[in-house]
Amino acid sequence: MRQLLVAALVGLVAAGLVLFLDLRQRWAGEAPAGAQMIEVEIPRGASLAAAASRLEAAGVIDSASRFRLAARLLGGKQPIRFGTYAFRAGEGYGRVLSKLQKGEVLTLFLTIPEGLPSVLVHERLMAAPRLTGTIDVPAEGSVLPATWDYRPGETRAALLARMQKGMADTLAELWATRKPTAAVRTPEEAVILASIVEKETGVPEERRRVAGLYSNRLRAGMKLEADPTVIYPVTQGRPLGRRIRASELKADTGFNTYARPGLPKGPIANPGRESLAAVLDPELHAYLFMVADGSGGHAFARTYAEHRVNVERWYALRRERGEM
Secondary structure, X not given: OHHHHHHHHHHHHHHHHHXXXXXXXXXXXXXXXXXXXXXXXXXXXXXXXXXXXXXXXXXXXXXXHHHHHHHHHHOOOOOOOXXXXXXXXXXXXXXXXXXXXXXXXXXXXXXXOOOEOHHHHHHHHHHOOOXXXXXXXXXXXXXXXXXXXXXXXXXXXXXXXXXXXXXXXXXXXXXXXXXXXXXXXOHXXXXXXXXHHHHXXXXXXXXXXXXXXXXXXXXXXOOOOOHHHHHHHHHOOOOOOOOOOHHHHHOOOOOOOOOOOOOOOOOOOEOOHHHHHHHHOOOOOOOOEEEEOOOOOEEEEOOHHHHHHHHHHHHHHHHHOOOO
């Protein structure tokens, strides 16, 4: 009888050891190369047992019971977090549990480029996959251009609110550092002028120079004469697709800076951080005029006579290219 008990005990110990080694192997395992990604939704308040059942049903793990046992023996006591997760089929138990405990939920991204007008921000938000709900076109200049992360199922309104908070926080931070040379008097004016700078140059190194030029014009009481301000009320910021008409240059829309001096009545795009910083710390110089130089940047001039020379060079280059 004693021999039978010893044999049974040895058998149990051996079985336990085999089970433990099996769990360790499953714990440290890795998904096979090329394994497909599987998404699993873990509801708020789900227990480890409920999560394990979902993982097994989805094909992430092969055994919910073994996963729970491995979690108790090897996984620590941290709770799991709800959300949508992406796993590879056959991923090791340890990696699966670590994701659940750390809340490494599936993250998607939406990029809002600098200078994008709000009608196009709206289009991107409405087209972004796996967001929910609808939104109106946001106020121009209220969204901070950046790459924003979001979770599947998040509302568009919530993501937009984060984008707008990002702009408000960035503007407040930069406004506190503005230099005495800045021509803008309020944060709202900073957004307006920065939106013009953003649309006028695609060369990062030019932002402060262009901001300085427009600051000089504002202080001198000159018209800004920025083409993007003529286009904005016509297209709401979308590409015009043609040359500006003479009648549009004369139209006093409240935005057209050819029609009256000073800033337009509102922003014409959503400016990025660097353009905001540029108008709050503009480059000090005597430039009052600029024209495209054919390389993506601009030729700057202090006097109208110098400007006319630069304009003629630009026209000659365009004629060489067959654009005129």
